[in-house]
Amino acid sequence: MIIEPYYQIFKDKLKEVKFKDMKTLVSTVAKFEQEIYPDFDKNKLLCPIVLDADGVRIRSGAHRYEYFKNKYESTRCYVSTTSSEAKFLQYLNAFCWRNHPVKRIDYLMGALSRKGRN
Numbered sequence: 001m002i003i004e005p006y007y008q009i010f011k012d013k014l015k016e017v018k019f020k021d022m023k024t025l026v027s028t029v030a031k032f033e034q035e036i037y038p039d040f041d042k043n044k045l046l047c048p049i050v051l052d053a054d055g056v057r058i059r060s061g062a063h064r065y066e067y068f069k070n071k072y073e074s075t076r077c078y079v080s081t082t083s084s085e086a087k088f089l090q091y092l093n094a095f096c097w098r099n100h101p102v103k104r105i106d107y108l109m110g111a112l113s114r115k116g117r118n
Helices: 030-043 062-068 083-098 105-117
Strands: 014-018 058-060 074-079
Touching: 058 062, 058 083
Parallel strands: none
Antiparallel strands: 014 074
8 A cells, every 4th residue: 555645746756665665774763753743643644755866765754754664565755866856855845844734736836936036
């Protein structure tokens, strides 16, 4: 069973990846788990996990990975091609998470285009 991220801004960068095939180098922090896991219970997966170009190593989303890995078989992840792109996708996810609940994709696209004009 797949869990779909709510925000899928760059669909061409998304790839379905099995949780068992992902690897994380960062351990989760218990305090963060206590604060963020209730959000996962409520909102499910808001933002895609960001992976390196190999489609395996997690660049952003270790907590999402830990929470959902035993509940679902796979998810759609952003697979970056460069470290700069991975950083951009991490910032995009942070923007989406901070501004949730956003009900319309046009809000996000407008915000991204306004940022480019500044």
